[in-house]
Amino acid sequence: EVQLLESGGGLVQPGGSLRLSCAASGFTFNNYAMTWVRQAPGKGLEWVSAISGSGDATIYADSVKGRLTISRDDSENTLFLQMNSLRPEDTGIYYCAKSRGVSWYYAVDCWGQGTLVTVSS
Amino acid sequence: DIVMTQSPDSLAVSLGERATINCKSSQSVLYRSNNKNYLAWYQQKPGQPPKLLIYWASTRESGVPDRFSGSGSGTDFTLTISSLQAEDVAVYYCQQYYSIPFTFGPGTKVDIK
Numbered sequence: 001e002v003q004l005l006e007s008g009g010g011l012v013q014p015g016g017s018l019r020l021s022c023a024a025s026g027f028t029f030n031n032y033a034m035t036w037v038r039q040a041p042g043k044g045l046e047w048v049s050a051i052s053g054s055g056d057a058t059i060y061a062d063s064v065k066g067r068l069t070i071s072r073d074d075s076e077n078t079l080f081l082q083m084n085s086l087r088p089e090d091t092g093i094y095y096c097a098k099s100r101g102v103s104w105y106y107a108v109d110c111w112g113q114g115t116l117v118t119v120s121s
Numbered sequence: 122d123i124v125m126t127q128s129p130d131s132l133a134v135s136l137g138e139r140a141t142i143n144c145k146s147s148q149s150v151l152y153r154s155n156n157k158n159y160l161a162w163y164q165q166k167p168g169q170p171p172k173l174l175i176y177w178a179s180t181r182e183s184g185v186p187d188r189f190s191g192s193g194s195g196t197d198f199t200l201t202i203s204s205l206q207a208e209d210v211a212v213y214y215c216q217q218y219y220s221i222p223f224t225f226g227p228g229t230k231v232d233i234k
Contacts, residue, residue, distance in 0.1 A: 035223075037171075045163075045171065045214055045225040061222045095170055105218055107161035107176035114170055 002026040002110045004096045009115030016086050016119070022079040022096030022112055030054070030074040033099035035108050036081050038117075040092040048094070049081065053102035064090075086119045093117075123147050123217050125226035133234040140202040142229045144215035149195045152219065159219035162191055162200045165228075166211045174213075175200065207233060 008020040022034070036048040049060045049070040058070050069082040079096055093116050097108035124147040134140045150159045158178035163171040173182045175191035178198055188203045202209055210233060215226040 044212075044228045045165075045216075047216070047223045047225065050223075059221050100176065104221075104223070105159065107173055107216070107218060109173045109176075109182060111170035111172070 002098065004098065004110060004112035006094065006096050006112045006115035009094065009117045011118045011120065012086055013121050014087060014119055018083045018086065018117060020081040020083065020094055020096075020115055020117070022081075024077045024079065024096075024098070027098070029072075029077040031102055033102060033104040033106070034070075034072060034079045035097045035099060035104065036068075036070060036079075037095045037097055037108075037111075038090075038092045039095070039114075040089075043092070046092075050099070050104040051079070052104065053099075059104065083117070086117075088119050091117060091119050122222055123150065123220050123224055125215055125217060125224050127213075127215060127226040127229045129229060130227070131230040131232065133232045134202075134205045135234045136207065137204050138234075140205050140209070140231055142200045142213050142215075142231070144193075144198040144200070144226050146196045146198075146217050148220075150217045150219035151195050158194055158198070159217055160191075160193070160198050161216045161218065162189075163214045163216065164209075164211045165214065171214065202231070205231070205233070 005023045035050040067085045071080045093114040095114045096112040098110040100106040160178040162175040165171040179191045212228045
């Protein structure tokens with residue numbers, strides 16, 4: 001069974017940093033691109049970033065480019081999101097999601113339960 | 122960026138009746154070299170993560186009941202629930218994965234009338 005378990009969320013002040021992790025199991029991790037999607041409280045879904053199955057290519061939404069960095073450790077089957085220079089508008093639930101293929105040009109077919117990030121003073 | 126719009130914002134349908142949700146993209150998401158529409162539909166129930174229902178605009182994900190169907194091509198797409206069940210109460214999102222950034226529609230809330 002495919003499982004994704006996010007961790008690392010919490011309360012952080014504006015300008016601060018957090019590192020989110022997503023532990024994956026139940027599939028061959030390096031065969032699939034991975035994605036982060038976020039959801040502000042009471043709002044819709046916003047695509048944030050993706051990384052290829054090989055880990056050598058990454059893409060970002062303009063709203064996070066230069067502040068958030070996606071990475072993966074295939075030896076640990078773990079996806080990361082390093083979040084720097086956080087802003088109040090980064091507040092929300094962050095979901096880790098698995099692509100249906102090795103590239104990001106596929107729908108995502110499995111989602112974690114999410115981890116809540118709150119940026120507030 | 123490709124802008125995704127959905128209509129209606131919300132709808133209430135009687136149990137057993139048909140529910141239809143529309144999704145429109147600001148530019149085509151049809152990749153002509155493989156004739157695939159890079160469009161997915163997700164269902165999100167309160168307090169839960171989204172769940173993939175449909176990909177390539179019309180391919181049902183494994184385990185999804187066949188009352189859910191997707192149609193359309195190019196810029197106009199539809200998700201149909203042929204006979205609404207109580208467990209289908211949720212917000213439904215379309216998403217394009219044709220062009221970066223992979224944008225979502227604003228969502229359509231489906232309730233029981």
